[in-house]
Amino acid sequence: MPEQQEISLSILKKRWLKFKTLKRGYYSFILLIVLYGLSWFLPVLINNRALVVSYEGDLYFPVLSGYHSGSEFAQDAPGEALYRELQASWEQSESDNWLVMPIYPYSPLEDITVKGNKMYEPPSRKHWLGSDNTGRDVFARLCYAFNISISFALVLTILNYIIGVIVGGSMGYFGGKFDLFFQRIIEIWSSLPMLFVIIIISSIIRPSFFLLIFIYTIVNWIGMTYLMRAEFYREKSKDYVAAALSMGQTNFKVMFKHILPNSMVPIITYFPFAIVGGISALVGLDYLGFGMPPPTPSWGQMLDVGLQNISKWWMVLAPVSAQFVTLIMVVFIGEAVREAFDPKVYSRLR
């Protein structure tokens, strides 16, 4: 018998290979993953604290160790050391002390109170995208806000999916009274006016990252239950489920080992669009002022401030373009995923 040339591929692997051939979506996916991965290293890439300081023979790592007062490095100023100034003065005086700054030596939080920062500075080689109404660097804020936006959308979506799959899946799988009961609960629950709930809650307590996710999850898990209920309902009547049950598999295993892998299509195809929804939701809340607490860098807050200072074009253009590019990349991914999952390609009648 000749050696078997053909390698057996699972359906998911086939779809992944198909996804890879859809260049626009695939490259958007790679780019977004790389950018998001990089954004976790922002404190060493974009920061006003030095990476390494060599002062009087001792080594300091302010990025890791945090606050060092200016007096520690014989700087004649109150508060935290100003590393950019230190670097300039040491280079001028050709002293033996040296320090290494991050690639982009501005922090998203340092405002006009830090010496040298000015309000409404137009884009320049110093501030790539200018500075805003409190003298904060727009580019630094943009990058940090990217990390927060994507993280928010990811955590929110994954949490919603977990709850939605468990509740919707159980409804479809067990059916009967359980299904009826949860359908009514969901109908009542989904009529909650979410925006008002958030506005009321955030006017009582100051919202944080996880509180916002919690509030959004309260209502947003419902969307997934409809899809998963239908999927589980359809799949459970197929014979492979009967086969698994007749060999004594537990309900839990049947649901998550047999049915769920066959119900992944809506989960994966909706995922990019749910991310788009999550990013937009945070931007909207921040724009209205009910989102993250004020100093946190966020696109919505930048947009709000930019609109108040519409003549300073860089303050509006920067957050709008960042959102536009990010969202369109996610949509490209979503389109490619949808096409890769097109059942026409891998149907039985191939």
Place this chain on the structure above:
Amino acid sequence: MSKNTLVEVKNLSVHFPVHGGVFSKRVASVKAVDGISFSIDRKQIVGMVGESGCGKTTVGRAMINILKYVAPDVEVGGSIEYHFGDETVDFAKLSPGAVRKYRSRVQMIFQDPYASLNPRMTVAQIISEPLQLHTDMNSKEQAERVGWLLDKVGLQAVQARRYPHEFSGGQRQRVGIARALATNPDLIICDEPVSALDVSIQAQVINLMMDLQDEFDVSYLFIAHDLSVVEHISDKIAVMYLGDMAEYGNAQDVYHTPRHPYSKALLSAVPLPDPSRKNRQRIVLKGDVPTPLNKPSGCAFRTRCPIAEPSCAKIKPIFEEHAAGHYVACPIVKK
């Protein structure tokens, strides 16, 4: 009950309630199976035939106790007593948790080989699943057993790494057979295992199943609507009509001397590849099968029966022994 009996089905009924109205009151019930009795001996093949919708598949599913998963409010009456060694277990009354222990003894082969194998699992995963559940084999022993089983059903051990969609219908059904045999069961319920296959493949699969029955000493409940297939392989034949058992007896008796008018009509419809018998009498039944929601009173078959009498509408016929081991539910033909 002889010592050799594997399973005794007594007065089995399966009713699916129908709800309607404002408060979802129970308005009727679909009597899919309405009080049938038969038994299967060890190493015996019992064929079960009947028109579509007469409850054959429901009997099969009731016998492996999986009806409740799909229809939680189903009502199963009567008893399905299995005799495993010294133990006697009634599948109709056990809770789902208690049944699990005996699942390895009764397995099922499904009609549609495309739907009965999980498309996301390789053949090795599919066949080793019952081994994981019911044996304490390690993964190496499982892989060996899977290869051995694949060899037994006429596939190659190297094909274990493949996915179901890479096989033809006949090959998939062989995988389904291998899965059913994995735990050395006492009874395999074959729910029309060949009706989705090409005629040329049907013969291969049936011969394979008969060889395996010899080798594994397993009993089959062979559900089909092809009488010539059933006659070929069965020791006993049960004829069902609209949830009732019409006739039950040795295959030769039922096939060659049918007594119930329904069996006679069914058998006269079997195509025979013999031109000399072209002019045999053909009994054509009029009308359609009545709905199991509203079954005719008395004998369910009376609306289409060529020999029906007025009394048929009044009394439900008793399922009684007309000749040795040959049970018929028709008081008219007894006379």
